[in-house]
Amino acid sequence: MALILLALLLVLFVLIYKFSMAPYGVFRDRGIVHESPRPFIGNLSLRVLFGRTPFIEMLIHKYQKFKQYKVYGFYNIREPFFVLHDVELIKKVGIQDFDYFTNHRDMIAEFSESLFSKCLISLKGDKWREMRNTLTPAFTGSKLKAMFELINECSLEGVRYIESELRNSNSLDIELEMKDYFERFANDVIASAAFGIKVNSFVDKTNQFYKAGQSVIHFTGLAMLKIILYGIMPRVIKALGISLFDPRKTEYFKSLIFDAMKYRAEHKIIRSDMIHLLMEAKRNFLLQETIPESSTEHAEFNDDDLLAQCVLFFVVGFEIMSVCLAYLTYELCMNPTVQSKLYEEIHKVEQELQGKPLTYPMLSKMKYMDLVISELLRLWPPAFSLDRVCSKDIDILDDNQEVLAKFRKDDIIIIPVIALHRDPENFPEPDRFKPERFLEENKDQIKPFTYLPFGLGPRSCIGKLTLFNNSTNKLQSCFYLFSGNRMALMEVKSIIYHLLSKFQLVPGEKTVKNMMDSLKGFHMQPKDKFWIKFVRRDVL
Numbered sequence: 001m002a003l004i005l006l007a008l009l010l011v012l013f014v015l016i017y018k019f020s021m022a023p024y025g026v027f028r029d030r031g032i033v034h035e036s037p038r039p040f041i042g043n044l045s046l047r048v049l050f051g052r053t054p055f056i057e058m059l060i061h062k063y064q065k066f067k068q069y070k071v072y073g074f075y076n077i078r079e080p081f082f083v084l085h086d087v088e089l090i091k092k093v094g095i096q097d098f099d100y101f102t103n104h105r106d107m108i109a110e111f112s113e114s115l116f117s118k119c120l121i122s123l124k125g126d127k128w129r130e131m132r133n134t135l136t137p138a139f140t141g142s143k144l145k146a147m148f149e150l151i152n153e154c155s156l157e158g159v160r161y162i163e164s165e166l167r168n169s170n171s172l173d174i175e176l177e178m179k180d181y182f183e184r185f186a187n188d189v190i191a192s193a194a195f196g197i198k199v200n201s202f203v204d205k206t207n208q209f210y211k212a213g214q215s216v217i218h219f220t221g222l223a224m225l226k227i228i229l230y231g232i233m234p235r236v237i238k239a240l241g242i243s244l245f246d247p248r249k250t251e252y253f254k255s256l257i258f259d260a261m262k263y264r265a266e267h268k269i270i271r272s273d274m275i276h277l278l279m280e281a282k283r284n285f286l287l288q289e290t291i292p293e294s295s296t297e298h299a300e301f302n303d304d305d306l307l308a309q310c311v312l313f314f315v316v317g318f319e320i321m322s323v324c325l326a327y328l329t330y331e332l333c334m335n336p337t338v339q340s341k342l343y344e345e346i347h348k349v350e351q352e353l354q355g356k357p358l359t360y361p362m363l364s365k366m367k368y369m370d371l372v373i374s375e376l377l378r379l380w381p382p383a384f385s386l387d388r389v390c391s392k393d394i395d396i397l398d399d400n401q402e403v404l405a406k407f408r409k410d411d412i413i414i415i416p417v418i419a420l421h422r423d424p425e426n427f428p429e430p431d432r433f434k435p436e437r438f439l440e441e442n443k444d445q446i447k448p449f450t451y452l453p454f455g456l457g458p459r460s461c462i463g464k465l466t467l468f469n470n471s472t473n474k475l476q477s478c479f480y481l482f483s484g485n486r487m488a489l490m491e492v493k494s495i496i497y498h499l500l501s502k503f504q505l506v507p508g509e510k511t512v513k514n515m516m517d518s519l520k521g522f523h524m525q526p527k528d529k530f531w532i533k534f535v536r537r538d539v540l
């Protein structure tokens with residue numbers, strides 16, 4: 001009996017081992033350089049998986065180690081990732097052979113989340129093209145400019161909040177946790193500029209909009225577990241119909257948007273916000289009579305599709321913006337010379353304004369601000385890697401018709417943005433915060449396709465100005481930043497302008513000394529948070 005049990009255990013052990021190693025033949029068979037995978041977790045280190053070291057550090061390390069290879073193989077749990085190290089290849093995948101690499105991998109859509117599978121970032125092929133064409137006009141400069149005042153008002157509320165805290169504590173300085181602060185700011189911007197409602201999350205700390213947003217954004221431990229399980233056994237998770245998000249959490253937004261749309265339609269109200277732009281986009285979509293004959297699948301634009309785009313804008317607007325701003329204030333606090341130069345520029349604009357409110361054209365004139373934000377997005381790109389899925393087999397050729405790389409249908413391609421940004425051959429002294437790298441006279445030193453904070457090609461962040469010559473990635477403008485998302489930039493510039501005009505940012509007792517050391521796991525957020533001290537300028 002004991003022998004039978006032992007034999008069964010042995011068989012079970014062999015089966016489990018076989019299952020754990022089953023996907024790891026891909027790179028060996030395809031001749032792609034890679035490290036030996038470990039059962040179940042592939043090349044992901046346990047330290048990253050258990051949140052001891054940051055994923056981005058591992059990404060940078062592997063890139064440096066295998067830099068001489070154009071493509072490097074990485075088993076992310078059980079998924080083979082083809083990581084691109086060669087800029088020529090990145091250009092081909094992102095732009096020239098885009099038709100083979102149109103889609104992102106469907107991490108969230110695979111959870112059968114109907115809402116998330118309808119948002120632009122998850123849509124595929126012709127459905128994505130149609131939706132992107134429909135939404136792009138909503139992001140033109142003139143339409144976004146109209147949102148400036150709504151955003152600027154939220155920035156002023158953010159400053160008033162700090163002033164009142166200082167008054168209440170009768171103090172000249174105050175230490176604030178910037179992720180929380182900017183989540184509140186980003187929340188109010190989205191509420192106002194996207195959903196058309198006014199909230200002040202600095203004062204009314206637990207308003208319903210804020211609470212609903214937090215519940216959609218912040219993954220619980222259970223959601224993280226579901227993601228890991230999905231990595232290990234996707235078919236089982238799919239078959240079980242396990243959902244990542246609680247659908248009830250989006251109900252609040254649903255009623256908010258649809259009630260607002262109904263009210264506006266009935267009362268003929270026009271407000272320059274995202275709901276209005278999406279209502280227009282929907283109207284234009286429905287008016288389109290011709291759909292390209294070649295398209296096999298068509299996008300729809302029913303109420304759920306509109307809601308999906310709103311929720312997407314909420315998620316990016318909230319999470320990406322608050323991370324980006326928290327890092328920006330951190331770098332300004334740790335780099336006092338940069339902060340002083342930026343303050344000088346702000347002070348000049350203030351003088352020019354002679355007490356009048358800040359305007360969009362004045363903000364756009366601030367060139368040093370552009371350099372600072374460009375450098376921030378180099379050092380801490382919120383989207384630290386990009387992904388594409390190969391839709392048809394392709395042999396990518398270089399200009400001499402030599403094969404650069406061969407990809408097969410369903411291969412997952414990764415572009416390690418942060419590793420390119422931190423490569424000393426691309427950016428000397430990569431760990432230093434040096435906005436001057438982006439000066440007009442230095443821009444030729446930046447190699448094409450090594451700076452990708454907003455992604456690249458037709459699938460890059462929406463709302464960009466087409467200042468890139470797509471085939472060469474050579475800039476036609478003096479500022480890299482202008483190719484980014486203008487709504488995002490407007491938001492960053494406006495709040496930084498107002499904060500620096502009133503306060504100096506200095507390290508406090510709780511400020512993290514070494515940011516990379518403080519990061520853990522897959523998040524780009526330090527475990528010790530973003531504490532920064534604000535000192536009133538009028539007493540300096």
Ligand code: HEM
Nearest residue numbers: 120121316317383386453454455456459460461462485488
């Ligand atoms: C500093 C802030 C931001 C950064 C760094 C950023 C970066 C990115 C990146 C890297 C991508 C993927 C690009 C690719 O795969 O090539 C992306 C996609 C996207 N972003 Fe942003 N983003 C920012 C802010 C925003 C904001 C505020 C919005 C909304 C108003 C937005 C809307 C989108 C959308 C809709 C997509 C999907 C585009 C598509 O799949 O066609 N982003 N963004």
